[in-house]
Amino acid sequence: MITNDVLRSIRYMLDLSDAKVIEITQLSNPDAGLDKATVAAFLKKDGEPGFEPCDDATLAHFLEGLVFHRRGKDESRPVRPVESRVSNNLVLKKLRVAFELKDEDMHAIFEQAGFPVAKPELSALFRQRDHKNYRACGDQLLRNFLKGLTLRVRPS
Incomplete structure (x- = not known):
């Protein structure tokens, strides 16, 4: 995206x-x-x-x-370097962390957007790139996640 x-x-x-x-x-x-x-x-x-x-x-x-x-920022932890290349998977990960979303929340967000995602498919999005079950997040998937998250955060 x-x-x-x-x-x-x-x-x-x-x-x-x-x-x-x-x-x-x-x-x-x-x-x-x-x-x-x-x-x-x-x-x-x-x-x-x-x-x-x-x-x-x-x-x-x-x-x-x-x-x-x-x-919040934990000053006791070292600053992590930011990624040089932003992928759709990274956007999903950062939003998941920022909004403190669990798997159930993620599934509910996709359902709310009218784009249900299976549990194995969702977990594959958060795996390391070199893992055999890794799956790249497509534009449509990210777009629907953002739509569902918007509906959740800003219901009006």
Whole structure:
């Protein structure tokens, strides 16, 4: 999925302002160098004047910052390096951690979006890439998860 779409979906889901997106990103990377104009460019639709693609590093810092924002930051633990390549599986993992979702919650979210997922299929999404049962998360699956999570977090 396009990183801008993920950022746009999460921003809508949590009803975040541009300033809050910057603040959350800076929780993971204080030197992010984001400003309101850049965030506004990231949030524009593809093809709109002023649209800028969101790079993987920015989205990775935003997702890591979202975990810190929702769950708190443990200063006693060493800072983990952010991933250089953001995959759909990584987005799912970060959202699962940020929203403290269990398997039952994940299944309920997919059901709410009208896209049921079997237990083995869901567990395969969270395996290591080199595991024999690993499954890459497709765009449709991530899109439906974001839709279901939005319905859960923002029911109106």
